[in-house]
Amino acid sequence: MTKPPGADLYPPVGCLAEQPGMKPVVANANTIAYAADLLRQGRLVAFPTETVYGLGADAGNPNAVAGLFKAKGRPANHPLIVHIANIDSLNDWASRVPDDALKLAEQFWPGPLAMILNKQPQVPLAVTGGQQTVGVRIPNHPVALALLKSFGGGIAAPSANRFCRISPTQALHVYPVRSVWNPQLLI
Secondary structure, three states: OOOOOOOOOOOEEEEEOOOOOOEEEEOOHHHHHHHHHHHHOOOOEEEEOOOOEEEEEEOOOHHHHHHHHHHHOOOOOOOOEEEOOOHHHHHHHEOOOOHHHHHHHHHHOOOOOOEEEEEOOOOOHHHHOOOOEEEEEOOOOHHHHHHHHHHOOOEEOOEOOOOOOOOOOOHHHHHHHHHHHOOOEEO
């Protein structure tokens, strides 16, 4: 397969988690597109952010979100943060966004700031833990941003670890627990 322009933009940061074994992958245009396709199929993908590795699911797909909760062993009433690609996507997830929230977004996104805002009616209650608010943020990591842009929607992504365990900051920290929740891809 011929590499598309910019395919070597991202360094190797993980492994493909498809049975029976693991094989190294490079976060390039091909693996990003593959990860986005997996998300569209309702599957889980582990990916880096500027803070920790996240375990991601399509935030608009309640079945995918349910799989995320099951995989992590996370109680269903614990809300998830929806990662978005840009400020323009904010209104897809949040309603009646205050001017002050927009100012904060413009100042601190992309970055680790998550904002809790009133949710749009179409946001699955599974994402919000049954609440009428939703957490949103734009991560500041080239792989996460490329994945979000390729996917074209919100990705619910708590840390890629079992509930109440130490959050992984490197791909090698995700690898030992992959058999517990079997992500389809670790980039």
